[in-house]
């Protein structure tokens with residue numbers, strides 16, 4: 001049964017709820033692409049579906065605005081799939097269990113995908129509404145933003161005529177983003193030798209952390225479960241590592257890491273000690289559970305277990321540099337998002353970000369040098385460029401003006417430490433003038449994700465007003 005029927009703007013939430021019923025995790029966007037194509041077809045709108053799955057839908061200008069420059073409205077089709085521990089949910093099949101309470105829409109037990117389903121829903125509501133005055137509209141839906149902006153990277157875009165673009169992939173109403181960090185993913189791996197194990201084995205689970213978005217929340221001092229587990233293992237004097245696995249996405253601060261170790265030490269006492277000394281104000285619920293496990297026949301050698309822990313403990317993580325130019329802006333950072341033990345190898349996957357392209361490459365070089373010390377290897381992929389600040393931006397000017405007219409106060413104009421597709425899109429669409437905005441969303445990329453209903457309404461009515469003025 002529809003849960004969002006009574007919310008306003010009605011058509012926006014209607015489409016949002018439909019989107020939530022269609023699986024659309026990153027890498028699994030075929031169904032949602034098809035849904036967008038069907039939407040365009042059934043309304044007689046021109047559309048282009050690119051091979052990678054990006055969908056472009058066009059709507060001619062309303063009467064009298066035919067000579068205006070087109071406006072591109074853009075969002076991404078994919079969502080981050082995270083679920084709460086113990087929740088049974090198949091992101092490839094199940095509909096999200098959307099619900100609302102007070103001012104918030106959320107999904108029971110999983111991410112909501114308000115990031116960025118609400119953009120898709122708003123665009124659909126705008127496209128179907130013939131009562132709004134607007135210039136030619138070109139809606140661009142990209143795929144696989146969350147895992148490396150692959151849709152924007154592969155965008156052909158020849159069909160896009162507009163050179164002013166509103167990206168609806170930000171999370172704070174009243175804030176216009178005009179510049180962002182570039183990024184890249186890096187995976188560092190080291191090989192380890194094994195031996196026969198004679199020691200008792202334990203399953204160690206470290207959890208209870210807050211986590212969050214590895215870009216916009218990297219400065220909040222939250223613990224990273226992968227780093228915390230490495231730090232805990234380094235407190236054990238005599239221990240063989242069997243495996244360590246944690247995190248699900250390189251762009252989410254990991255909240256749960258599991259290790260299997262073999263040791264004669266009183267590991268439960270050490271765990272209690274560690275928790276006592278390492279729980280922080282931002283992560284007061286840090287928890288380590290130690291359970292006796294069945295005996296594993298093989299473990300990493302003592303030397304290589306130590307080498308692995310040294311490797312993990314020495315990995316850089318978090319903020320590397322604050323911006324000298326913009327107050328409170330993290331310029332360069334990285335997040336150790338995923339640890340995986342497989343085939344006698346431990347691999348560590350990072351999301352790196354910087355608003356200075358050179359600094360991103362330097363950090364990548366540093367990681368490469370670091371892993372070489374452990375005879376390991378680094379792979380990197382999914383480079384995306386920083387979106388640089390434009391001194392002259394007619395779009396930003398008019399957007400600020402309309403916002404002030406409508407709400408009596410200027411919006412905040414900011415640069416952020418997160419990736420937005422605007423950097424790549426600026427490379428593809430020559431001379432692009434872009435601004436990013438969005439409704440209030442909280443704890444995105446986590447199963448506590450919430451979307452503010454009132455801010456969706458406010459933003460939507462702003463966009464309607466803006467289109468009239470463009």
Ligand SMILES: [Zn+2]
Nearest residue numbers: 115116145169
């Ligand atoms: Zn997003």
